[in-house]
Amino acid sequence: MKGKMNLIIMGPQGVGKGAQSEDLARIYDIPHISTGEIFRKNIAEKTDLGKKVSAYIEKGELVPDEVTSEMVFDRLSQPDAQNGWILDGYPRNAKQSEDLDKWLKKNDKKLDAVILLEADSALIASRIQKRIREEGRSDDKPEAIAERLAIYARETKPLIDYYAQKGLLRKVDAQGDVPTVTKAIRKAIEN
Ligand code: ADP
Numbered sequence: 012m013k014g015k016m017n018l019i020i021m022g023p024q025g026v027g028k029g030a031q032s033e034d035l036a037r038i039y040d041i042p043h044i045s046t047g048e049i050f051r052k053n054i055a056e057k058t059d060l061g062k063k064v065s066a067y068i069e070k071g072e073l074v075p076d077e078v079t080s081e082m083v084f085d086r087l088s089q090p091d092a093q094n095g096w097i098l099d100g101y102p103r104n105a106k107q108s109e110d111l112d113k114w115l116k117k118n119d120k121k122l123d124a125v126i127l128l129e130a131d132s133a134l135i136a137s138r139i140q141k142r143i144r145e146e147g148r149s150d151d152k153p154e155a156i157a158e159r160l161a162i163y164a165r166e167t168k169p170l171i172d173y174y175a176q177k178g179l180l181r182k183v184d185a186q187g188d189v190p191t192v193t194k195a196i197r198k199a200i201e202n
Contacts, residue, residue: 015094015095016039016041016095016097016123016124016200017095017096017120017121017122017123018035018041018095018096018097018098018122018123018124018125018126018200019097019098019101019102019122019124019125019126019174020032020035020097020098020099020125020126020128021125021126021127021128021167021170021171021174022127022128022129022130022185023135023160023163024135024139024156024159024160024163025135025136025138025139025142026128026129026130026135026138026185027128027130027138027185027189027192028099028100028128029045029048029099030189031126031128031185031189031192031193031196032045032097032099034189034190034193035097035193035196035197036097038193038197039095039097040094040095041092041094041095041096041097042091042092042096042097043096043097043099044083044086044087044092044096044097044098044099044101045099045100046079046082046083046098046099046100046101046103047068047099047100049082049086050064050068050074050082051068051148054068060078060082063078064078068150069149069150069155070150070154070155070158071150071154071155071156071157071158071159071162072158072162073103073104073162073166076104076106076107076110079101079103079107080107080110080111080114083098083101083111084110084114087114087118102170103162103163103166103167103170104166104167104170105166105169105170105173108170108173122177122179123179123200124179124180124181124199124200125174125179125180125181126181126183126196126199126200127171127180127181127182127183128183128185128192129182129183129184129185130184130185130186131186134186139151139156181196181199181200182199183195183196183199
């Protein structure tokens with residue numbers, strides 16, 4: 012199935028946004044745009060952007076909105092993003108969602124759906140533990156994870172209501188295995 016689908020995927024750390032995004036990107040033939048991955052790549056390659064953001068990421072704090080939004084819009088302007096995309100990790104607060112709305116308007120684009128992945132906190136905690144063992148991310152240490160979860164609760168969660176009011180929110184139970192959840196997401200956005 013070909014894309015032309017502009018999607019946001021939301022949910023707390025560890026709920027499986029990355030794995031689901033990979034599947035959806037393949038199915039709809041659209042790029043998976045993960046802000047965290049782009050930042051980590053820039054840090055690994057020691058680019059100017061990488062140097063600017065690494066201290067925030069190590070602590071689990073948000074990179075300043077200006078820097079993040081500019082990076083996202085640059086990525087969304089690339090040729091491979093002209094037929095849709097799945098945004099993972101952005102927007103993460105009210106300012107970023109306003110920035111995105113303005114950018115969409117200016118570029119005559121619109122969102123098709125905002126997918127919210129939901130799972131109970133025990134499952135989320137165990138998925139984070141598994142990721143710590145398997146991926147060895149330098150920001151997956153207890154203090155930084157706690158900070159990210161707190162920021163999610165305080166700044167990102169309010170966006171759920173914002174997108175629900177716009178009629179874009181699709182809540183999906185993320186407690187099954189990856190293919191089961193992928194199926195549920197497709198059902199939620201294609202209906
Ligand atoms: P997680 O979902 O576990 O928090 P991510 O890979 O999405 O991991 O993000 C890693 C880090 O990258 C965040 O802790 C933050 O420092 C930075 N980051 C990612 N997305 C954003 C964003 N939209 N705004 C600000 N900082 C961000």
